[in-house]
Amino acid sequence: MAMRMAAAAAVALVAVMGVLAPRAAAQTTPNCAAKLVPCSQYINTTGTPPDTCCGPLKDAVQNDLKCLCDLYATPEIFKAFNISLDAALGLSKRCGLNDTTAACKGGIFQHLINSDQMQKPFSYTVSSRFTLRWWQWQWQQRRSSHSVSRFPRIDELVPGFVIITEPLVHFHMELEAATTVRAPVEVSVLRWLRLQNADDEVSGEQPEKYTGVTSTARLPIPLSVAPELRRAAAETEAERAAQRRRHKSRGYINYKQRETQHGSFKVALKADQLSARRNALACRRHPSRRCGGVLHSLGEAGDGAIRLRRAAHGEGVPPLRGRRHPAVCSVIDSAELCRNTHPDREFVEEADKASMRIYEHLQYLNTNTTLYNAILKAEGESVLLTEEARRAATTLRIDFEKGGIHLPKDKLENANQLNLEIAQLGRKFNENVMNKPGFVDVYPASRIPRNMQRLFKSVSRFNTSKQMNTEKQKGLRIVTESGNLSSALRWISDEKVRKQVYIVGNSEPHENIGVLNELIHARDELAKIMGCKSYAEFAIRPNMAASADVVMSFLEDLSNIVKYKAEEEFKIIQNFKRRTCNEKSANLEPWDEDYFIGMMKSSVYDLDASVIAKYFPLSQCLKGLNVLVESLFGATFHQIPTRDGESWHPDVIKLCLHHPDEGDLGFMYLDLYSRKGKHPGCAHFAVQGGWRLSDSNYQLPIIALVCNFSGACGITARLNHGDVETLFHENISISLVLGLLLMSLKPPSNLFEYYAWDYRVLKTFALDETTGDAIPEKLVKALNASRNMFPATELQRQIFYSIMDLTLFGEQASKPMDTISTVADLRRKHTSWKYAEGTHWHTRFTHLITYGAGYYSYLYARCFATTIWQEVCQEDPLSRSAGSAIRDKFLRFGGSKDPSSLLKDFAGDAIIRNSGSGIIPNIGSLCKEIGL
Structure with a gap:
């Protein structure tokens, strides 16, 4: 990087900090300034400057580095030349100067450390995107007792040191990593710089205006600073420990600080009391913690409680738009994304901890009687006038009551504990699916189609022949995660390999048998505390269906309707296997379904996947x-x-x-x-x-x-x-x-x-x-024809999944359920396919966690979507009128309108029908589509 780039970057730092250079630097300024005169006219131009400009700069690099660094440490000179950072960077690049960044930055930083004059707040535009504001601070209590008489050499600097500036009210710097010399470290300003005048207003601007703005500037740390940083880090940690002890003694829930960076999302869980306010006072009172994080969001939730209390007394109507505060939602969902996708286990573990802690806090909010009573009063007195507001209040009340807030204290505490246990079991179930998939080693590798071999890991073993010769044999390892399992069962022609893959893939993770049993018991116990006969009843009661009996009746009726056609399709597939394998008595096995259905579709309609x-x-x-x-x-x-x-x-x-x-x-x-x-x-x-x-x-x-x-x-x-x-x-x-x-x-x-x-x-x-x-x-018509070859088989599978889900979380007998035999019996009853003994595929069916007793909604949705397609979109699917209808009559309401009313207004009354106390979809359009 060029000298001008280095100097300008350093000046940006010094200018932002408002630090005047030491007297020694000021004495050398005139000579250095003279060397810049030839370049002044080329600062804001494009193209390569002439040698009359670049030459003096190169000479300065070689002969007067200290002088030049001193020059750029003086804000007055910088201001006199009116050099913006972007312009200086561009000039340095055009001059081809690229070897003095570390030295100049190190020198400037050394000036910063030794400076005794810390100026007033100073705003400096680093680029067109970010404006950083620094508040007055005192370095005296952090300064080293010794002074440095020379600039450090380049080989004495720590490369890769990063300062992350976050313009919040309180600043401190993450120092723990800075104790290792010559290693790249990332240091947050939020644990180093201490705001001593926290009560001062800053140009009348509110700190939340800047929340989330982040910029980075690379800066090496001289070796002489490291001891000071270590000392500051120790003091910071001591302060944090003391704060934790104080919180513990006061009975606060101790949320230790967790920082999880996921892409552009930085989640900070601070140790703070749960009633933290959204304004800067929270940061001033707890200087070792950052605002803008999770508990800042929870502080906003606290403000929401105040607004609700006022609404209950007629002092104003809160703009209720959703079930949870958006800031809390973003924290939870970002952590969930990180937990489920990040390749680095450390990030995943921290996101998991962050997610659990915020979930614990949500449990606390869901049992906040002040909020609940305010909602009850507002709802009862019709303070919330609009339909959207009334529905939001009703939804909030239902959410509160699902948490058990209306229960006696002993039952409420039990419900809270069960909710936490359910969340932990769900996480454990999903983690086992992701991290313990099982595998099958296939020898030789030629048993796998050549175009699939790249998907699997190569393995080898040594075989001893009858002649006692030992030879190395190459094979492939199929890890039976969902994508590989699906591909293997669809494309591998070797039936023995498919059988191996199917059995292993549907027998892992074995640990989830116990996890699922515990989950079923915990959910059932929670439902009974809530006054429901089963968890399925508890989960479905607030929805359109209103009752688990209504849903089960719908599913069993649909199963009976589709059964005959599904059996016909099964016989067609079985006969195809017998012809293909030239075995008249060959029977279909569970590992044959995807393979022979795919083969039939390809052969009948001449479909080549490639x-x-x-x-x-x-x-x-x-x-x-x-x-x-x-x-x-x-x-x-x-x-x-x-x-x-x-x-x-x-x-x-x-x-x-x-x-x-x-x-x-x-x-x-x-x-x-x-x-x-x-x-x-x-x-x-x-x-x-x-x-x-x-x-x-x-x-x-x-x-x-x-x-x-x-x-x-x-x-x-x-x-x-x-x-x-x-x-x-x-x-x-x-x-x-x-x-x-x-x-x-x-x-x-x-x-x-x-x-x-x-x-x-x-x-x-x-x-x-x-x-x-x-x-x-012609190809698209063939695709559609192949899609419609076995529609009843696919529909039957979805019905089976839904009934299994509803049964597992239905009424429980006094004796614990054997989920393996239960699922096997349901498969035999509601599908035409065998059950493979010893398998338990449902222990990798993650919808049991995310949609417990709710998988039926997929079939509900399919029925609704089929009707909407046939009635609204099929005639001209890309017409703007169809799009306007979808957006204006259906999508724009979100959750602010009753779903049944929304569907009827959009597609007509026939789209739904009443069944007992609940609502079920009209299946006429679906039956028409699949030929029933």
């Missing part, structure tokens, strides 16, 4: 999403680069959704490919919800779409058509258009699956990589 995939490179599929949102909603997706430290993996892609009239609508991260330790299956994480913070301030949503596609990674990678359907299903751009997450309904996701099968849509983006030709209509 030919299909050439029309679906990832780059074109993203264009497909763009076509969808532009045609329907007038918005566009475009890919934008991630900043340093923003992405948690190189494969992550960032998209921005933009509307020409409304501006940016939100951001989406795509993490699409399978890797070890990643969340199994597909899911989306709401990193930041879209919220109306005030009449003039709207928080844009940030969402991460996480999938487990197999194959090559990168923007040029190809997707199979099933992956394209998944991408459209999980396409939560509709939520970005809306700005709110539709957590109560899934029909939009199911609706957009149809777009992945419609030729009118596919021809707009599914283009041959080589020729640019659109996908042939």
